[in-house]
Amino acid sequence: MKTPKFQLQRILPFAKQVLSSLLEEGDTAVDATMGNGHDTEFLAKAVGRTGLVYAFDIQQAALEATRNRLGPLVSRTELILGSHANMAERVPAGVTAVMFNLGFLPSAEEAFVITTGETTIPAIRAALSLLKPGGIISIAVYDGHPGGAAERDAVLGFVQQLDAKDYQVIRYGTMNSLSSPPFLLLIEKSSW
Numbered sequence: 001m002k003t004p005k006f007q008l009q010r011i012l013p014f015a016k017q018v019l020s021s022l023l024e025e026g027d028t029a030v031d032a033t034m035g036n037g038h039d040t041e042f043l044a045k046a047v048g049r050t051g052l053v054y055a056f057d058i059q060q061a062a063l064e065a066t067r068n069r070l071g072p073l074v075s076r077t078e079l080i081l082g083s084h085a086n087m088a089e090r091v092p093a094g095v096t097a098v099m100f101n102l103g104f105l106p107s108a109e110e111a112f113v114i115t116t117g118e119t120t121i122p123a124i125r126a127a128l129s130l131l132k133p134g135g136i137i138s139i140a141v142y143d144g145h146p147g148g149a150a151e152r153d154a155v156l157g158f159v160q161q162l163d164a165k166d167y168q169v170i171r172y173g174t175m176n177s178l179s180s181p182p183f184l185l186l187i188e189k190s191s192w
Contacts (some may be wrong), residue, residue, distance in 0.1 A: 001067075009175060011026065011140055011172060011183060011184040012184075014172060014184060015138040015140060015184055015186070016166065018029050018136065018138060019042075019043075019046065019138060020046055020089060020090055021133060022096060022097060022134075022135075022136055023043070023051075024047075024048070025047070025048035025049070025050055025051060025151060026047065026048060026050040026080045027046075027048075027051045027096040027097070028046055028047070028051060028053075028091070028092070028094060028095050028125040029046065029051070029054075029097045029098065029099070029139035030053070030054045030055070030056070030091055030095055030098040030099070030127065031043055031053060031054070031056070031086075031099050032084040032087065032098055032100045032127065032142065033059065033084060033094065033099075033100060033101045033102065033115060034055040034063065034066050034079070035062055036062065036065045036069065037055075037065055037066030037067075037068075037069035037114075038069070040053055040066050040069070040070065040077060040079075041069055041070055041073060042054075043099065044073040044077055045068060045073065046077075046097075047076060049076070049112065049145045051076060052076060052078065053076060054078050055080065055085065056080050056086075056087065056123075057080075059113060060144075063079050063081050064150075067081060068131060071155060075181040080084040080092075082176035083119050083180070084119060084120070084126075085119040085120075085122040086124070086126075087103075087126040088126040091126075091130055093129070093130050094130070094132045095130045095135060096131075096135050096136075097133050097135060097136055097137070097138070098131065098136075098138070099121070099137075100115075100137070100138065101140045101154055101157070102120060102140060102141050102148075102151060103115060103145060103148065103182075104120035104145060109180060110143060113150070114115070114146070114147045114148070115151060116147060116150070116151055117150060117151045117153075117154030118151040120151060120154070120155060121154055123145040124137065124139070124159070124187075125159060128162075128187070129153070132189070133189055133190065133191040134188065134189065135188070135189050135190050136171045136189075137185075138182055138184060138185070138186055139155065139159075139184065140183075141155060141183050141184070142182045143180050143182075144179060144180035148180070154182075155185070159185055162187070165190065166185050166189065166191070167188065167189055167190065168185040168188045170185070170187075170189070171183060172184040172185075172186065
């Protein structure tokens with residue numbers, strides 16, 4: 001049997017593959033949901049020594065976990081303890097990539113804190129305004145937890161209304177799972 005040249009991937013590796021083909025040395029990127037720092041670390045490596053990653057989270061535990069994960073890469077980042085809804089106040093225009101990983105902070109010792117449509121929609125709107133032409137926003141949507149379905153519906157309702165002349169929106173995910181499988185949304189800002 002012939003080995004395929006292309007293999008299907010889970011949503012986060014696929015998002016990283018797409019963004020790594022886009023990001024270059026010196027670019028600016030945003031991790032809108034810092035969490036444990038995995039996406040921040042990926043972005044910090046992708047933008048190189050002269051790039052910068054802005055990373056947001058409302059939980060001190062997320063900021064500390066991310067700082068520990070980054071080690072010397074922390075010099076390529078600005079870790080922000082605050083809501084991603086305020087992204088436009090902290091990030092300059094001309095961003096190449098923005099990553100959202102919706103849901104909750106895995107293994108958090110604090111109370112169960114989730115992302116919600118009330119802050120995620122303004123954050124996506126801000127990300128769209130900051131994105132340079134040809135830039136991409138990736139949104140990993142997890143809806144299998146309490147509150148997840150409401151956020152999913154809000155996000156889908158918002159992105160479905162984006163003008164097709166200005167943005168291309170792609171949905172990628174597993175269709176044959178018995179549970180609520182996560183899925184990925186990719187939004188590309190038109191470059192014409």
